[in-house]
Amino acid sequence: MSTTNVGVRSEALTTLLANKTAGSPALVVTIILAGLIVICLRFFEERSQYPLANPPRWYQIRFFKQLEFLTKGSEILSETRKRYGDKPYRLLTELGEVLVLPPGSAQLIRNEEQLDFSAAITDDFYGHLPGFEPYALLQHDGQVVQTLVRKQLTKHLSIVSEPLSSEATFAARSIFGDDTDEEWKGICIRRAMLDLVARLSSRIFLGAELCRNQEWLDITKSYTVNSFAAALRMKLVPQFLVVPYSWLSSDCKRVRQNLKDAEHVITPYIERRRSLKAAAESTGTPLPEFDDAIEWAEQESKGVPYSPSIMQLLLSFAAIHTTSDLLTQTMLRLANKPESITLLRKEIVDVIRSEGLGKSALFHMKLLDSALKEAQRIKPNSFLVMRRLATQRIVLPGGIVIRMGERVAIDAVNMVSPELYSHPEEYDIFRFLRMREDPKTANKAHLVSTSPDHLTFGHGIHACPGRFFAANETKIALCHLLLKYDWKLADGASLAPVHTVGVMTTLDPANKLLYRRRKEEVELDHLLVSSKE
Template identity: 40%
Template sequence: MLKDSWTDSKEWHRMHVHSVLLTDVARVSSRVFLGEKLCRDPELLRITTSYTHALTMTVGKLNAWPAPLRPIVQRFLPYTRELQQAVKDARTLIGGLVKERAALKAKGEAPEYADILEWLPQIAKGRTYDPALVQLALSFVAIHTAADMVGQLLFDLIEHPEYIQPLRDEIITVLKEGGWKKNSLYNMKLLDSVLKESLRIRPINQTSIQRIAEVPITLSDGTKLSRNTLSIVPLVRHWDAEYYPDPNTFDGYRFYRLRQERGKENLSQFVSTSPDYLSFGHGLHACPGRFFASNEIKIIMCHVLLKYEWRLLEGAKPPQVLKHGFSLVADPFMLPNYAV
């Protein structure tokens, strides 16, 4: 997979990290969502990335208008037409695959499929659904966030190269012992810790757990919330020395050490949530896709760490973190400044 996007050149060359990672993550995600046949299809990759961009822009534009006017305004937005075209193209592409599989099953020639497209009828339990819209929705929540996390980690490792060799050693040791299995990813404890530390220092969002009070409520500290009050939990503990010593310093072993302490093994993993670590939310409605994202990111990082070197271009500045509302994203205009 990486050979297509990162190339197999042994010479240093410039690479636009953001676009490359979007492609890599889209391929890995689509392998699980739609199977082997479509995951490398350039048309599918175009559709999923186009849909995500158009949906994000449409929401941003419509939020600037009063709710009653949005159904009218959306008709004049170019991004709305892009969205509609992406849905149409996805239905053509995915619908063709659904029909192809149905024909093979009718003949008794279908292999065993292990992807979400195959699991959907079981999940739906007789309810109607649109396979294309389901896949686009999954792509929307999966691709850009995971690509952003990998991009941030690549930059963190440029700033802290002392972690690269220990990570490589761990990956080689674990894969020799267990091969490419889910449990092997669990045993990559340093990689897990480095990922968690990267997301602690620069989460994708500065807030979590947004809720609207459906009825008047009094919190445990006496705070009264009237009906329809919006409450948001900020991630301030991520940078609070009371919870994380020397919080502004990147410490790749921070959570690795915590996992060695009795009773903290399951509280210090990348996918673990707590009131002190809210990147994935917390409680009943914590991000359900974090387990998939964790495995996906680890697989990509294993291949990158074992096969490539990377650095900023000579004289290039590190990518700045941009704030868009509560969101934190790496400046896409700075991300081309990588060499691999």
């Protein structure tokens, strides 16, 4: 698989710095020659035919424009949309230069194998550097992660509802308490949802023994935050300084420490499992059975070496923060519309009384499904979605040329377009339920559906393979949150303005909700999945 020039240069510099036997003069000469080669390569590389929307002034370097985009990304993107309309253009973002394609191009690139999502993540998060190895695992020869999620996690959806609901009972009691008094209590909803999702996801990824290990839960929450912050800062560092910066940066040191801590927690657990299996094989007794992502990874690796701790951190990166963001957004929107909570409770209770809380029941919670998809629509995680890296030169239908090594993304403006969604600024929990009931739009109205009009989960061959699990996980979490507690916005909580960091969007992380315990209409704590599953 091809890599970008940036990755090649960084790896070369890593090798040079690691060669402690090299004499200083030789090292200087080598670096100078390498620099000359890079300059020559840049001179002869293909020039883009598309304009750079935010070029630096003659006295500036690109760093200043990237820094500006970091703090003013929303305004810059809004202005460039007006200027270029449906035409491609290049943009200097905090992630570097990106070729921005109009929303309609999502259909053109959706199944383009040479536009690689895994390569983009590996490059954006410096997967070749120590401590950032989880981001390189996506390009593992055996495609262990992708196969695990598509094959094993999706296949097991019918049996994960029970452990997820059981863990939600424990987590809700731990995070929100179980007091039945009438007093309203305040909580930072973003932090609470992060804790909740970390526990639920770890129950499926790690099993019952490790999912409540507080050290592991802290690692899963902090690794993504630390690695994202470190990668973001390295994007603002000249490329030839990235490697030395990574060894001196306190951010990168924390990332490497997170990885060491993860190995410390996971490795003994894995070794104990393998010992139990070996002992059973030697004595001819039945092998112990485990039904979690650790075991699925062992099966899907097919003997190809991989690190279980790195695997688990990658799963956490992919699942925990995006899902907790969706739950946070949904809870804030619902707390702002108490009548919506009443309607959702009725649907949840009716479905559970009829079907239990299995895969089929979750599918039939159609209003809840619509409420979640609407929360995604009104505040996507990013302005630019379907991030890809071109592993070779590509010419799309219509003549759009994408150079080898070029970063590509789709503008997510369709998700808030008044031409596609009436009153797009309003949170309407019925929006996608109405679409679901219309044969013309039903196929793109489900939470897990993807289309150029709703790209939160991506689109095409690189659409998020874990979205089916995420949908069930969030629905189970909301069943517990809405039936067990009353909710309202705390004083000072706000749904606007949306805070932006480069291409990313988020609500105020300090937002608080008020909650109090209520008597749920159906007993969730000991609810069994319907036998019809």
